[in-house]
Amino acid sequence: MRIDVITLFPELFTAITDAGVTGRAHAQALWSLHAVNPRDFSQDIHRTVDDRPYGGGPGMVMMAEPLGKAVESIKDARGDAPVVLLSPIGKQFNQTLAEETSRSAGVVFVCGRYEGIDQRFIDKYVDEQWSLGDFVLSGGEIAAMAMIDATVRLLPGVLNHSDSALQDSFQTSISGLLDSPHFTRPDVFDNIKVPDVLLSGNHARIARWRREQSLLLTEKNRPDLIRAARARGDLSREDEVFLGTLV
Numbered sequence: 628m629r630i631d632v633i634t635l636f637p638e639l640f641t642a643i644t645d646a647g648v649t650g651r652a653h654a655q656a657l658w659s660l661h662a663v664n665p666r667d668f669s670q671d672i673h674r675t676v677d678d679r680p681y682g683g684g685p686g687m688v689m690m691a692e693p694l695g696k697a698v699e700s701i702k703d704a705r706g707d708a709p710v711v712l713l714s715p716i717g718k719q720f721n722q723t724l725a726e727e728t729s730r731s732a733g734v735v736f737v738c739g740r741y742e743g744i745d746q747r748f749i750d751k752y753v754d755e756q757w758s759l760g761d762f763v764l765s766g767g768e769i770a771a772m773a774m775i776d777a778t779v780r781l782l783p784g785v786l787n788h789s790d791s792a793l794q795d796s797f798q799t800s801i802s803g804l805l806d807s808p809h810f811t812r813p814d815v816f817d818n819i820k821v822p823d824v825l826l827s828g829n830h831a832r833i834a835r836w837r838r839e840q841s842l843l844l845t846e847k848n849r850p851d852l853i854r855a856a857r858a859r860g861d862l863s864r865e866d867e868v869f870l871g872t873l874v
């Protein structure tokens with residue numbers, strides 16, 4: 628998968644290319660990141676990429692031209708690809724979007740800075756706007772990195788224990804419920820023992836316990852996900868009987 632990012636701070640992306648699971652996968656060329664700095668496409672000797680907002684108001688706005696040239700240079704290099712602007716007004720990013728993107732050929736992320744971007748660039752070049760959440764960042768880079776991380780870890784061969792992504796919270800494989808609690812050695816910590824079922828070796832009982840913990844946690848913290856799972860028909864009779872015990 629090829630990911631392109633348009634950013635004034637390409638160096639920030641070493642956080643996902645040089646470390647952890649995404650870094651190892653990058654070294655194995657399971658995905659590639661290409662960063663383009665719009666400053667390299669600005670017309671003036673000061674390499675200006677922003678200016679004061681027409682109509683007045685605080686802050687600066689990113690200029691359309693350097694960004695437009697950056698997008699065109701990427702499309703010349705890799706052919707067409709969806710251009711995604713990171714913005715609080717965008718579609719809420721989630722696990723389903725990460726799964727869809729992990730099955731695609733990749734995207735071009737546009738990372739804004741300042742107050743925002745000239746609307747004429749957005750209207751001409753941007754296919755979608757995605758949001759990390761209802762809060763305002765000082766730039767789109769951190770949002771892009773979070774979305775790239777969530778996507779790349781789903782690529783085949785990235786997670787060594789191939790099963791592990793399937794157990795994650797929100798994964799469709801566990802009906803989009805929250806993940807069950809995890810335990811490891813020692814079996815007693817702070818005088819608290821690991822639940823016996825996890826030491827039983829009885830995989831059916833362990834799977835049932837984990838399912839019930841997921842249902843419990845999701846009902847308590849994200850009842851909306853329980854309703855969504857029920858609507859998708861992802862809850863078994865056993866699940867409903869268990870949930871029934873919760874009233």
Ligand code: 4FV
Pocket residue numbers: 713714715738739740741742743757758759760761762763764765766767770
């Ligand atoms: C953001 C978000 C976000 C808005 C203006 C960058 C900032 C500045 N991006 N999810 N929330 N972007 O706050 O994606 O240019």
